[in-house]
Amino acid sequence: MKILVIATWYPHEENPAEAPFNAEHVEAIRGQGHEVRVVHARLGTALRMPEETNGLWEGVPVRRVLADPKHPATLLACERLLAREMAWADVVHTMAFSSILLAVPAWSARTMAGRGSPWVHTEHWNGVVNPASVSPLWKKLSGLRRVLRFPHVVTGVTGQLAAEMQRFARPNASRVVPCVVKGRGPVVPATFGTPLRLVAVGGLIERKRPLAAIATIAWLRDHGTETHLVWVGEGPQRAQCQALIEQLGLASNVTLAGSVRPAAVATHLSAAALFFLPTAQENFFTSAAEALAAGRAVVATRVGGFSDYADDSNSRLVDDVSPEALGAAVLSAADAFRETPAGDIADPIRARFSPAAVGELFDGAYLAAVASA
Numbered sequence: 001m002k003i004l005v006i007a008t009w010y011p012h013e014e015n016p017a018e019a020p021f022n023a024e025h026v027e028a029i030r031g032q033g034h035e036v037r038v039v040h041a042r043l044g045t046a047l048r049m050p051e052e053t054n055g056l057w058e059g060v061p062v063r064r065v066l067a068d069p070k071h072p073a074t075l076l077a078c079e080r081l082l083a084r085e086m087a088w089a090d091v092v093h094t095m096a097f098s099s100i101l102l103a104v105p106a107w108s109a110r111t112m113a114g115r116g117s118p119w120v121h122t123e124h125w126n127g128v129v130n131p132a133s134v135s136p137l138w139k140k141l142s143g144l145r146r147v148l149r150f151p152h153v154v155t156g157v158t159g160q161l162a163a164e165m166q167r168f169a170r171p172n173a174s175r176v177v178p179c180v181v182k183g184r185g186p187v188v189p190a191t192f193g194t195p196l197r198l199v200a201v202g203g204l205i206e207r208k209r210p211l212a213a214i215a216t217i218a219w220l221r222d223h224g225t226e227t228h229l230v231w232v233g234e235g236p237q238r239a240q241c242q243a244l245i246e247q248l249g250l251a252s253n254v255t256l257a258g259s260v261r262p263a264a265v266a267t268h269l270s271a272a273a274l275f276f277l278p279t280a281q282e283n284f285f286t287s288a289a290e291a292l293a294a295g296r297a298v299v300a301t302r303v304g305g306f307s308d309y310a311d312d313s314n315s316r317l318v319d320d321v322s323p324e325a326l327g328a329a330v331l332s333a334a335d336a337f338r339e340t341p342a343g344d345i346a347d348p349i350r351a352r353f354s355p356a357a358v359g360e361l362f363d364g365a366y367l368a369a370v371a372s373a
Contacts (some may be wrong), residue, residue: 001034001035001090001091001366002034002035002037002088002089002090002091003029003034003035003036003037003089003090003091003093003366004036004037004038004039004085004086004088004089004091004092004093004117005022005026005029005036005037005038005039005093005094005095006038006039006041006082006092006093006094006095006099006102006103007019007022007038007039007040007041007094007095007096007099008040008041008042008043008067008096008098008099008102009022009095009096010022010023010038010040010057010062011023011057012040012057012064019095019096021124021157021179021180021284021286022095022096023057023058023060024179024180024182024355025095025122025177025179025180025358025362026038026060027058027180027355028180028355028356028358028359028362029093029359029362030059030060031355031356031359032359032360032362032363034366036060036061037060037061037062037063037085037088037089038057038060038061038062038063039062039063039065039081039082039085040062040063040064040065041065041066041067041078041082041099041102042064042065042066042067043067043068043069043098044067044068044069044070063081063085065077065078065081066078067102078102079102079105079106080106082102082103082106082107083106083109083110086106086107086110086117087110087115089117090117090118090370091117091118091119091120091366091369091370092107092117092118092119092120093119093120093121093122094119094120094121094122094151095121095122095124096123096124096125097123097125097127097128097145099121100121100147100148100150100151101144101147103119103150104147104150107119107150108150116373117373118152118366118369118370118372118373119150119151119152119153119369119373120151120152120153120154120155120362120365120366120369121148121151121153121154121155122154122155122156122157122177123154123155123156123157123161123165124156124157124161124179124283124284125283126281126282126283126304127142128145128156128161128164128165129160129161129164129283129304129305130281133207133280133281145165145167145168146168147168148165148168148169149168149169149170151169151170151173151369152170152173152368152369152372152373153173153174153175153365153366153368153369153372154166154169154173154174154175155174155175155176155177155361155362155365156174156175156176156177156283156305157176157177157178157179157283157284157305158176158178158283158284158304158305158306158308159176159305159308160283160304160305160308161283161305162174162175162176170372173372175361175364175365175368176308176361177358177361177362177365178284178308178309178352178353178358178361179284179286179289179353179358180353180354180355180358181286181289181290181292181293181349181350181353181354182290182293182350182354182355183293183294183346183349183350184262184263184265184266184290184293184294185266185270187294187295187342187343187346187347188270188294188295188342189295189341189342190272190273190274190295190296190297190337190342191273192273192334192338193273194226195226195227195228195253196220196225196226196227196228196273196274196330196334197227197228197230197271197272197273197274198217198227198228198229198230198272198273198274198275198276198299198330199229199230199231199232199268199269199271199272199274199275199276199291199296200213200229200230200231200232200233200275200276200277201232201233201265201268201269201275201277201287201290201291202231202232202233202277202279202287203233203234203235204231204233204234204235204236204237204238204241204256205235205236205237206237206280207279207280207281208233208235208277208279208280209277209278209279209280209301209321210231210235210237210241211237211240211241211244212278212321212323212326213229213231213276213277213278213326214229214241214244214245214248214250214254215244215248215323216276216278216323216326216327216330217229217248217250217253217254218248218249218250218253218323219323219324219326219327220327220330220331221250221253223327225327225330225331226253227253227330228252228253228254228255229253229254229255229276230255230257230268230271230272231254231255231256231257232257232258232259232260232264232265232268233257233258233259234258234259238256241254241256242256265290266290266294269290269291269294269296270294272296273296273334274296274297274298274299274330274333274334274337275287275288275291275292275296275297275298275299275300276298276299276300276326276330277298277299277300278300278301278321278326279300279301279303279304280301280303281303281304282303282304282305282306283304283305283306284304284305284306285300285304285306285310288300288306288310288315289306289309289349289353292309292310292314292315292345292346292349293346293349293350293353294342294346295341295342295343295345295346296342296345297314297315297316297333297336297337297340297345298310298314298315298316298317298333299315299316299317299318299326299329299330299333300315300316300317300318301317301318301319301321302317302318302319309349309352309353314337314345314348314349315333316329316330316332316333316336317329
């Protein structure tokens, strides 16, 4: 099939790390033999002229177009481009909630003219599940989720997200298609030594709760377990984190590694015994899935759809974010998984979320959309 992907977030030269999950889904789709084009509609942001930014991204033709609500002419140009590209496609596939809003005018016009395309939408965004976690404004505007009624099939990266989407979608339109999770290199056995080495991967932002993680390291030390945490990621709470580390005397127990390249993330995962991140809200929780794919058990809070794959066989999830509860979960995980071969943790995740497995799920979504159109 010819698949037109419309995405408001997609990797580009200025930010190669923007929405890698969309590019990985495109890779999975292409792996099934489909021909894919991408329109990357950038919302309300400065962009070089399209002729300078169009071209191939990892072998995929990508058209970049500005769509700025403050400049209606850019929206009209975007709609004209989308209509032309939709004429080429067998299936339209939007990725990210805002891309639905851009696709509706062109798709509706073509549909009313008898030239509509089957439409699949894929969602990763926490704002669909929990609007209040995004902002008070989005909570007030969250009725816009009714636009999920337009696509023939909607897919969410977790069961929780897919169930919430079904409330607004066509009857029986929702299904789960997870993120792609790649194992980066061979699985290295975990070493549970002294200190007990933990790793977190996420921004130093309030939602990821780095301060709670640091307080937990102090609790573990004070209760007889020397622990070292490497936090991979950057953010506005760095200064607060550094201050708390100094206040608690944890300079030798916590390392703020900052942002690193993917290969270095894999190195940090392999060097740790456990992945530990007491996040406040997640959907798929890619960093936790990548940790499991590296053979590292996860200790986290039970706050999202990632319980689809994180369970007692490979994780310890808790409801309480006190240092006592989190510390006890770390100790429980260390005891439970000390003798578990890393491959026993990694292999099911690598198989379940491989590009081929995800691509097959998208094949099913496309066939269902074609049948419903």
